[in-house]
Each structure stands twice: as C-alpha cells, then as structure tokens.
Amino acid sequence: MLNALFGELSAVASHRGWPRAPVNAGTWRGIGEALREGKLDLLGEWGDAAAVHCALFEPATRKLQIATHEAGSGAAPSLAVFHPPALRLERAIADLFAIEMVGLPDRRPWLDHGRWPQPAPLAQQRAAPPAATGATPPARAIERPPYRFLPAEGPGLHQIPVGPVHAGIIEPGHFRFTASGETVVRLEERLGYTHKGIERLMAGQDLEPAARIAARLSGDSTVACSWAFVQAVEGALDFRPPPRAVWLRGVMAELERIANHLGDIGAICNDAAFAILHAECGILREAALRTCARAFGHRLMMDRIVPGGVAADLTHDGEEAIRALCGRLSSEFPELIELYDNTASLQDRTAGTGVVKPSLAAQFAAPGFVGRASGRAFDARVSLPYAPYDTAPVEMVVRQEGDVDARVWVRILEVERSISWLRTALTALPSGPVRLPSPATPATSVECTAMVEGFRGDILAYVRIGAGRIERCHLRDPSWFHWPLLEAAIEGNIVADFPLCNKSFNCSYSGHDL
Amino acid sequence: MRRRLFKNLLSEPCTEPLSPQAPGELETLGAELRGAVARGLGRSLAIREVDAGSCNACELEIHALGNAFYDIERFGIRFVASPRHADLLLVTGPVTLNMREALERTYAATPAPKWVVAVGDCAAGCGVFAGSYACVGAVSKVVPVDLVIRGCPPTPVQLLEGLLWLLRADGRAAADMA
Numbered sequence: 201m202l203n204a205l206f207g208e209l210s211a212v213a214s215h216r217g218w219p220r221a222p223v224n225a226g227t228w229r230g231i232g233e234a235l236r237e238g239k240l241d242l243l244g245e246w247g248d249a250a251a252v253h254c255a256l257f258e259p260a261t262r263k264l265q266i267a268t269h270e271a272g273s274g275a276a277p278s279l280a281v282f283h284p285p286a287l288r289l290e291r292a293i294a295d296l297f298a299i300e301m302v303g304l305p306d307r308r309p310w311l312d313h314g315r316w317p318q319p320a321p322l323a324q325q326r327a328a329p330p331a332a333t334g335a336t337p338p339a340r341a342i343e344r345p346p347y348r349f350l351p352a353e354g355p356g357l358h359q360i361p362v363g364p365v366h367a368g369i370i371e372p373g374h375f376r377f378t379a380s381g382e383t384v385v386r387l388e389e390r391l392g393y394t395h396k397g398i399e400r401l402m403a404g405q406d407l408e409p410a411a412r413i414a415a416r417l418s419g420d421s422t423v424a425c426s427w428a429f430v431q432a433v434e435g436a437l438d439f440r441p442p443p444r445a446v447w448l449r450g451v452m453a454e455l456e457r458i459a460n461h462l463g464d465i466g467a468i469c470n471d472a473a474f475a476i477l478h479a480e481c482g483i484l485r486e487a488a489l490r491t492c493a494r495a496f497g498h499r500l501m502m503d504r505i506v507p508g509g510v511a512a513d514l515t516h517d518g519e520e521a522i523r524a525l526c527g528r529l530s531s532e533f534p535e536l537i538e539l540y541d542n543t544a545s546l547q548d549r550t551a552g553t554g555v556v557k558p559s560l561a562a563q564f565a566a567p568g569f570v571g572r573a574s575g576r577a578f579d580a581r582v583s584l585p586y587a588p589y590d591t592a593p594v595e596m597v598v599r600q601e602g603d604v605d606a607r608v609w610v611r612i613l614e615v616e617r618s619i620s621w622l623r624t625a626l627t628a629l630p631s632g633p634v635r636l637p638s639p640a641t642p643a644t645s646v647e648c649t650a651m652v653e654g655f656r657g658d659i660l661a662y663v664r665i666g667a668g669r670i671e672r673c674h675l676r677d678p679s680w681f682h683w684p685l686l687e688a689a690i691e692g693n694i695v696a697d698f699p700l701c702n703k704s705f706n707c708s709y710s711g712h713d714l
Numbered sequence: 715m716r717r718r719l720f721k722n723l724l725s726e727p728c729t730e731p732l733s734p735q736a737p738g739e740l741e742t743l744g745a746e747l748r749g750a751v752a753r754g755l756g757r758s759l760a761i762r763e764v765d766a767g768s769c770n771a772c773e774l775e776i777h778a779l780g781n782a783f784y785d786i787e788r789f790g791i792r793f794v795a796s797p798r799h800a801d802l803l804l805v806t807g808p809v810t811l812n813m814r815e816a817l818e819r820t821y822a823a824t825p826a827p828k829w830v831v832a833v834g835d836c837a838a839g840c841g842v843f844a845g846s847y848a849c850v851g852a853v854s855k856v857v858p859v860d861l862v863i864r865g866c867p868p869t870p871v872q873l874l875e876g877l878l879w880l881l882r883a884d885g886r887a888a889a890d891m892a
Contacts, residue, residue, distance in 0.1 A: 315811040321847050364816045367795035369763045369777050371770055372813055393812045394767040397848035413842050419771025419867065463777075476718070482781035483728055489778070499869060500771055539718055710769045713812075 201239040202258045202265050205230050212268075216648045217435045220253070220266035225277060228269045231256065232282030241565035241578075243651070244660040244676040245279060245289040247297035247322065252276040254286075255649060255660055255676075257565070262583055266649055266662075275300040285564045285681060292714075296322040296399065311392040311713060314344035321400050352378035352386040360695065364393045371709035375698075382694040387687045394713040402673040407433055407507045407638060410670045414661075415503050417675050418711030423449075423456040424654025425675060425711070426505040431586065432663035432673075433507050435648030437639055445509035445634045450588045451522065451625050452492075452501045452510075453654070454618040458529070459488040460655040461611040461618075464706050468608055469540065471699040472549035480536050484529060491525040494518055509635030519626055526619050537612055550605040554689040554701035557602060564685055567678035568657025569610040570705055574602035580653035592628060594621050604704040641668040654678065656708065677711030729785045759791045759877075762800035762824065766817045766853065767810030771867040772834040776804065778870045791877065797823040805857070808836040808843040809850040821857040829860045831876065838862045 205227055211219035223231070231254065234240045243264070244255040250272040256265045269276045278301040280286040290301040291310035298320035312319060357378050364372035374390040398417060402410045414429035415422045427449050434441055466481025489499040495518030496504050504511045514522075540546060556566065561574035571578055579596045581589040597613040599606040647664035657678030664671040686705050690698055763776055779786040780793070794800050797820045809817060821830070832853040835841040840851040853859050863876035 313812045315814070316847055318847070364813065365764055365797075365820050369773050369793060371765050371768070371773065372816065393810065393816070394765070394807070395810055395812055395848050396767055396808060396843045397846035398843075401843065401846050409842070416769040416771070416842055419769040420774055422769075422771065463774075476715075479782055482778075483783070486778060486781050486783050500774065500867070502771065502866065535718070539715060543715060708770065710767075 201234050202256065202261065202263055205234065206265055206267070212647075214644065214646050215266065216438060216646065218264040218266060218649055220268060220647070220649070222251075222268045222270065225269070228267070228277055228279075231267055232277075232279045235279065235283035235286075238562060242279070242283055242285055243565060243658070244662075244674075244680075245286050245293070246662065246674040246676065247271075247293040247299055248672055249297075252293060252299060252301075253662065253674075254279060255662075257578075257584075259578070259583075264584060264649070264651070271297075271299045274298065275302050277301070278303040278305075280304055280306075283563075285684065288684065289680060296320060298323045308348065309344075311395045313347075313392055321397060322403075347390060349376050349388050349390075350386070354380070354385075356380055357385060373709050377695060377698070379695055382696070384690050384693055384695055384698070387690045387698075389683055389687060391683065391709060392713050394710045396710075396714065398714045399672075399674060402670050405670050406668065407665075407670070410673065411506055412503055414673070414675060415505075417714070418677055418679075418708040419500065419502075420460055421456065421654040421656060421659065421677075421708065421711065422500050422502045423452045423505060424652050424656075424659050425677075426503070427453060428650055428652040428654075428659040428661035429663065429673070429675060430505055430507050431650035431652060432648045432661040433665065434638075435650055436646040436663055436665050437641060438646075439508070439636075439639050441509045442633045442636055443630045444513075444632045446587045447625055447629050448510045448514055448634060449505055450592075451514070451622060451629075452496060452504060453652070454622050454625070455488060455492050455495075455522070456501065457655040458615050458618050458622075459485050459492070460706075461615045462488060464703060465540075465608055465611055465615075467706075468550070468604065468700060468703045469546060471703050472546055474543065474546045477536060477540060477546075480532075484532065484536075487528060488525060491521045494521040506635065508638045509633070511635070513634045514629070519629075522622060522626060526622055529615070529619055533615065540608070540612075547605065549697070549700060550608060550704075551601075551603060553604045553697050554693060554704060555601070555603045556685050556689045558600065560685060560688055561602065564681045566657075566685055567681055568653070568655070569597075569607055569614065570657065570682050570685060572597055573599050573606035573610045575600045578658075580651045580658040584651055586650075586652070588625070588628075592621065592624055594618075604700055607704045641665055643667055645671060647672075656706065656711075657682070675711075675714075677708050679707040679709075679712040682707045683712060728782050729788065730783050759802060760794045760800045761791060761802045761804050762794055762797045762820070763804045764797075764806070764817055764820050766805055766807040766813045766837070766856075767849065768807035768834060768836055772806035772837075775867045775870055776806075776833065776873065779873060784870045784874065786874070797821075798825065800824050800828070802829040802831060803857075804831050804833055805853045805859075806833045806837050807853075808840045808846070809853055809856050810848055811850060812848070814850055814856055817853075817856055830857055831861045831863060832859045833863050833873065833876075834868060835864055835866045838864050841866065 209221040211221045241257040281303040295312040360377040363374040372393040376388045378386045415426045417425040462485040466478040470478035493499045556574045558575035561571045561576045582596045597610045645666040649662045660676040662674045837853045843849045
C-alpha cells in the first residue's frame with residue numbers, strides 16, 4: 201500500500217531515517233482511504249508552520265512513512281473524515297496552528313480552553329528563543345461559548361461530572377459520564393488541563409535544554425521520552441552515539457518499564473479492593489526505584505539520556521544493584537502473580553471488564569500493552585527495531601481477550617521479559633565512552649522521525665534542527681490513541697469499574713496535553 | 715493467600731525505622747512530625763493533592779509516601795479525596811492557565827485553617843516551563859504558599875522533611891510546643 205501511494209514520489213532530502221514525502225490532495229485522500237480500509241496504521245499527525253504531517257505504518261512490510269500536505273493557505277484536508285482516530289490530533293492542530301482541517305467532523309476546540317493569552321500559539325512560530333519571557337501578554341478578549349459535551353438522551357439517564365481535580369493522587373482531566381442506573385452509557389473525556397505549551401517552548405532552544413523539556417513530557421516515561429527525542433536529534437544530525445551509551449539507554453528503559461508495570465499492577469488490584477497486592481507490588485516498585493537511584497543517580501532516571509549519549513556511566517556497584525534487583529524480582533514476583541491468578545474475587549473484577557475489541561485496537565493502532573492485550577502485535581522494539589534491540593531482541597507479548605485481565609497479564613509477562621533482557625544486557629554491555637560531543641549542526645535544516653517503545657507504548661518524535669537549534673519538535677505520546685479507547689472500553693460497564701478500567705490503561709494526561 | 719499472610723506475619727515489617735542512606739533520618743522525622751501534628755491538629759493531618767499541570771513525576775513520588783517503606787499514615791498524615799476534608803493542599807506543576815481556576819476553586823473549597831505546600835521545581839518557580847504562554851508559573855502566584863519543597867521531583871524523604879518543617883514553622887504548632 202505504501203508503495204502504491206508513495207512509489208512515484210521523491211522523499212525530502214533533509215529528512216533522515218524513514219522517508220518523508222510531500223503529497224498532493226489526491227494522495228492525501230488515498231492515505232485517508234487506506235487508513236479507513238485498515239491497510240495502514242496512523243501513528244501520528246501533527247502541524248507545522250505551513251503544513252500538516254502524518255506518520256503511517258504498514259504492518260505487512262513493517263515500513264514507516266511520513267506524508268506532508270501543505271497548509272500554506274491556512275487549511276488542509278482532514279484525515280479524520282476517513283479515520284476517526286485522527287480526530288483529536290486534528291482538533292489539536294487546529295487549536296495550535298489555526299490550520300483549518302477541512303471536513304473535520306468535530307470542530308470543538310480540544311487543547312485550547314480559551315484561557316491562553318493568544319489563540320493558535322504555534323501559528324507564528326519563529327526559530328528564535330521566546331523573547332516574550334517576563335513580558336505580560338495582552339489579555340485575550342475572545343468570548344467562548346461553554347464547551348458542549350456530546351448529548352446522550354433517554355429516560356432515566358443521569359450525568360456524573362468528574363474532575364479536573366480527581367479524588368486520588370493523579371493528573372487532572374474531566375470525565376463526563378452518562379449513566380443509566382449503574383451502567384455507563386457514555387463516557388466523554390475533556391483533556392488539555394495540563395497543556396504546558398511544550399512544543400512552542402522547544403522551538404528555538406538549544407539541544408540540551410530542549411532535551412530537558414522532552415524529559416518532562418510525561419514524568420513516568422521520562423526515559424522513553426528523552427530517548428525518543430534524542431534518537432530523532434541524533435538521526436537528524438547523522439550522529440551515532442557510542443555503543444555503551446546505546447545499551448545503557450536500553451537498560452534504563454527496561455528498568456522504567458519494570459517500575460511502572462509493578463506500580464500499576466498493584467494499583468489495579470487496589471482498585472478492585474485487593475490491598476495486599478498493592479502493598480507487595482509497591483515494595484517491589486520502591487526496590488526498583490532505589491536501584492535506579494543507585495545505578496543512575498536519579499529514582500526516575502530523569503535527564504540521564506542526553507544528546508550524544510548518556511549523562512553518567514554505570515559503575516560496577518550500579519551493575520550489581522541491577523543484578524540484585526533482577527534476582528529479587530525473579531524470586532518474589534512469581535509468588536505475587538500466583539496470588540493474582542488464584543484469587544477468585546479479584547479475577548471476578550478484572551476478567552471480562554473493560555473490553556477493547558481487537559477490531560477497535562487495530563483501527564486506533566493502539567500502542568503498547570493496550571493494543572497487545574487486544575491482539576495487535578506491535579511493539580516498536582520488535583516491529584521497528586532500533587539499537588540495542590536490533591541485536592538483542594525482546595519477545596513480544598500478545599493476548600486476545602482485551603479486558604482488564606489481559607492488560608494485566610501482558611504487563612506481568614513484560615516484567616518477566618524485561619528482567620531477562622536486563623540480564624542479557626548486563627552481560628553484553630560493551631565498554632567504552634558513554635558520551636561524545638554532538639557534531640556541529642549543518643547550516644541548513646535537517647530533520648528525523650524516531651520511535652521508541654516506552655512502558656505505555658510507542659512514542660513518536662519528529663525533530664527538525666536548523667543552525668543548532670530546534671526548529672520544530674513534536675512528541676506524540678501513546679495516550680493520544682489510548683484515551684478514545686478508554687471511552688469505548690467503559691461503555692456498558694458499571695460506574696464502579698471505571699477506576700479499574702482507567703488504571704488498566706493508565707493514560708498520561710501530561711503527555712497528551714503537551 | 716493464607717500462606718502469604720502467614721509469611722508476612724512472621725517477617726519483619728519493611729517500613730523503615732532507619733533510612734539506609736542516613737540512619738535514623740526517617741524515624742526522627744516521623745516522631746517529630748507526629749508531635750507537631752498532635753499539637754497543631756490533634757494527631758491528624760489531612761492532605762489534598764492538586765496537580766496543577768505537572769508532568770506526573772511529582773505525583774509518583776507523593777504516591778510513594780504511601781508505600782510500605784515510608785508509610786506516611788503511621789504519622790497520622792493521610793491523603794483525602796476532597797478539599798473539604800483537607801487541612802493542607804499539596805500542589806504540583808507550573809500552574810497551567812487551563813488549571814488555574816480549578817486550583818483557585820480547590821483552595822476556596824478547603825476550610826480554614828489551611829496550609830499550602832508547593833511541591834517540585836515547577837510549583838516553586840515554573841521549572842523548565844518558564845516562559846511558556848500556557849503557564850502562570852509558581853503556585854504562589856495563584857494561592858498563598860506556606861512552604862516550597864524543591865526537587866525534580868523531590869524524593870519521598872525530602873517530602874517528609876518538608877512537611878515536618880512546615881508544621882514546626884507554623885505559629886500555632888510552635889506555640890503549643892513551647
């Protein structure tokens with residue numbers, strides 16, 4: 201399919217790695233139709249100064265292609281007309297760039313709540329550092345009608361508004377439930393509360409400060425976000441990081457995956473009122489975080505992956521700490537899993553709850569464990585392998601059931617595989633430097649798109665660099681495609697199962713809101 | 715299940731009387747904290763956590779306060795689901811413009827006497843998000859702040875230390891202690 205659409209087109213020379221090709225309206229429409237027919241997966245869609253880009257993946261050939269449609273006149277045709285998963289991405293493009301997505305079925309603003317000093321903050325993007333610091337922006341005089349939630353009408357239906365400030369220690373977002381008695385008829389999410397203007401902040405920055413911002417896209421995936429960003433930067437500059445640094449990045453990413461999976465498995469059980477597993481998994485998670493601190497000097501390993509390599513080398517002591525953690529997890533984790541598997545009251549809550557149908561997971565190209573629990577065999581480490589996973593592959597975990605239980609099981613098995621991968625990596629770890637100075641950046645713009653598998657799923661990073669500074673950076677968190685599926689998963693379940701479903705997804709608010 | 719419970723019954727608790735990094739640190743901290751809370755609030759401090767646009771890293775570490783190692787509840791400190799039940803707001807993030815009103819309303823919904831603790835470098839002064847069109851900046855620009863706990867993110871031990879400092883610095887608690 202990619203060949204049929206892009207075979208005749210020449211790719212942009214400045215884009216390194218996977219090809220990016222400008223397309224006309226006809227090809228763009230062809231892309232939309234291919235997405236609708238399920239021949240291609242949409243992995244991202246983002247705006248630019250006068251263009252709209254989309255990232256396409258062809259499962260059959262395992263190829264990635266970026267397509268660009270110009271939007272110099274302030275408009276571009278919508279892909280969401282053909283392919284609903286593009287909807288929120290295009291609403292965000294319209295909010296940030298004031299590009300009219302012609303035909304967009306839902307024109308309500310998404311990230312823009314009418315509170316920013318000026319609308320479309322990226323429309324007049326400049327490559328210089330933001331000079332507005334400290335200056336008071338002019339007050340915005342745009343009166344907006346209140347946000348209109350989609351209607352759900354019928355006898356006996358009632359609404360339950362939740363958020364943006366939630367009851368737990370979690371991120372902010374608004375959920376509007378429509379329920380019939382206990383059963384959820386519709387959930388509609390409203391997000392954007394944590395929008396920090398990351399994309400505009402990054403534009404004009406030097407590589408190092410930009411990497412620090414990328415590390416804070418989503419704190420629980422700080423390693424994966426940094427890695428995706430840095431990989432795109434290094435790809436654009438045609439720079440090869442030292443081999444030891446590449447392996448250490450993998451070690452950090454797997455530690456991050458283990459820590460997050462452990463925390464979430466426990467939290468899911470806690471939401472089914474099974475506190476003992478929450479406590480036990482919490483102990484193992486803390487052990488993992490302390491190991492990270494000992495090995496890499498930071499519990500979450502923030503700012504450890506930097507352009508050119510990694511910030512600090514792994515010492516012998518750190519290596520021993522990771523080995524000890526692997527040993528401890530191997531002996532203690534299976535016992536907890538046995539408890540999970542053999543507790544009927546817990547299984548009663550998780551099995552059959554919050555089902556994401558495989559067809560829907562395929563349509564939304566559901567990233568990470570959400571997709572893999574619903575039969576979508578995609579893992580960036582396997583499907584679009586990058587170093588060090590190209591030489592030390594991980595085995596992909598796929599289940600078909602698509603319920604909370606399946607998502608828990610994918611994560612359980614991924615913890616086990618990450619442990620064995622870590623053991624392999626520590627044995628294979630090459631010696632040598634861990635950081636090299638980044639090469640001088642060319643005077644002309646260079647760009648690259650990279651993809652890294654975080655614990656939650658694939659993170660797409662598009663970076664364009666001009667004269668040593670970031671011109672445009674877009675980081676697409678996997679949650680963009682998880683959030684709509686959560687709405688689908690909860691339908692027909694009882695309200696009391698929402699926390700359980702929600703935790704089994706654990707979508708990022710910050711990563712989505714940018 | 716029974717085997718597990720029995721095993722846990724016979725094994726030592728992993729709640730730390732001594733922090734491995736600095737022996738005695740946590741216990742001292744906890745004992746003093748309990749004293750201050752006892753005098754100021756009758757052995758109970760209810761915290762409402764408000765994420766005003768953080769990247770979620772601060773939340774992860776605040777969460778960790780509840781695990782078996784730190785077990786913040788042993789000091790009479792607990793996290794509550796509503797600001798109406800809270801004595802203290804623990805606020806994170808560079809206060810995004812989209813969260814500003816929600817933070818103001820949460821503060822207004824918290825009954826006096828109340829404290830506000832700003833957690834993390836973003837809440838302290840906008841952090842790496844300084845200069846963004848979408849952020850107000852420090853929490854103190856929106857609601858009065860009694861204490862700032864810096865860090866990106868602060869560790870659970872730093873969070874416990876910070877809460878203790880607040881309670882000792884507070885006029886009422888200090889007067890009661892003297």
